Amino acid sequence: MKHRMEMLSQRILWKRNRQSKEYEYPIQSGTSQWRKINTIQDKINLCCIPEYILKAISSKELVTLVLNYPLIINLFAYNSYKIGIDTVAGYFNGLSELIHRDDIGDLLLDLYSEKEINEDMDSSSYLQLCVIEMLLAYKKIYQKLQGDRIIQLDYEVDQKQKQRKAAHIYRKTESIFRNMFHETGISSVREDGKLLETDFILTPNGTKVKVLKLSDYSVAEKELCYKEFKKVYPNSAYVSPCTYNYNCHSYAFYQSSPDNIYWMNNPSQYFMDRSYLFVGNQPTANHQRxxxxxxxxxxxxIVLDYKKNIIISKWGSGPLVIHHYRDCPYYTSFDELINYYDRNLSI
Structure with missing residues (x-):
């Protein structure tokens, strides 16, 4: 009850901020208040912008709110930047509204043009720049630009790439705009346009599964990514740093080690060939998937404590994390969409 009252009190702050024309979220990640919020759904609900504010604010103010969204790091937790935007827009009304504003392309381009990348940028500022690039490459926003503005955007993208190279600390994020624009995501195309190295692994039942070898973050990018995830999910335990070397499916079904080198887009073969058997919508033992x-x-x-619903999982290109199953970027509030599997020991 106390926690719910605190949440209600924070919602009222939106009204106070509306009257003072200072639009800020009622609660910020990285604070003691934020640490008290134990599920992704509560975080989402608390950071939802009241409709009367959403409809009243200018597009410029809306851009600021979206870039400061406490859960914006979730954009990096999925298999492609497009999936990240589509997913976050599905639960954050601020991003959904931004995508549909007619003037948002020009506003984002103006803001992007003002940014300059250097090795001294703090993690939050660099993250916001990456988000701006994602949004400008998102087709529903890109299509709002016309004529010379498209030429200007191409120029600015080239300039930002040169600035990243000059800083000597960025690598994987150099091509965010182009990867997002072509919607390659984690596919068979590398940042420089060449094919990625692909391989095949076998399920316990001998079925081939396609996997990828991806180029990884630089040290600076890993630190930035880790810092932002830890700020948003402070109640989790962080086992290994952010990396593109492997993802959640590869960790859970192929090799449960930070030394894993494969990214797996689709684990369905493990279920289809009965290497893993369906248990139900609730775990019944540790080590189930x-x-x-x-x-x-x-x-x-992987289930670590089935009684407390504690699991370990790799968050996209983010870190390897021990967390409650409801406190991560992937929980949707519907337990019926969560399935548990056990290794088929009869194989």
């Missing part, structure tokens, strides 16, 4: 069966946004992990 949890599978978030959400369209376009599947996620896998």
């Amino acid at each position: 949890i599978f978030y069966d959400v369209p376009r946004n599947t996620h896998s992990g």
Whole structure:
């Protein structure tokens, strides 16, 4: 009850901020108040912008709110930047509204043009710049630009790439705009346009599964990514740093080690060939596999404590994390979309 009252009190702050024309979220990640929020759904609900504010604010103010969204790091937790935007826009009304504003392309381009990348940028500022690039490449926003503005955007993208190279600390994020624009995501195309190295592994029942070898973050990018995830999910335990070397499915079903080198987009063969057998929508033992069966946004992990619903999972290109199954970027508030599997020991 106390926690719910605190949440209600924070919602009222939106009204106070509206009267003072200072639009800020009622609660900020990285604070003691934020640490008290134990599920992703409560975080989402608390950071939802009241409709009367959403309809009243200018597009410029809306851009600021979206870039400061406490859960914006979730954009990096999925198999592609497009999936990240589509997923976050599905639960954050601020991003959904921004995508549909007619003047948002020009506003984002103006803001992007003002930014300059250097090695001294703090993690939050660099993250916001990456988000701006994602949004400008998102087709529904890109299509709002016309004529010379498209030429200007191409120029600015080239300039930002040169600035990243000059800083000597960025690598994987150099091509965010182009990857997002072509919607390659984690596919068979590398940042420089060449094919990625692909391989095949076998399920316990001998079925081939396609996997990828991806280029990884630089040290600076890993630190930035880790810092932002830890700020948003402070109640989790962080086992290994952010990396593109492997993802959740590969960790859960192929090799449960930070030394894993494969990224697996689709683990369905493990279920189809009965290497793993369906248990139900609740875990019954430790070491079972949890599978978030959400369209376009599947996620896998390993049950560490089935009585407390604690799992370990790799968050996209983010860190390897021990967390409650409801406190991660993938929980949708529907337990019926969560399935548990056990290894088929009869194989």
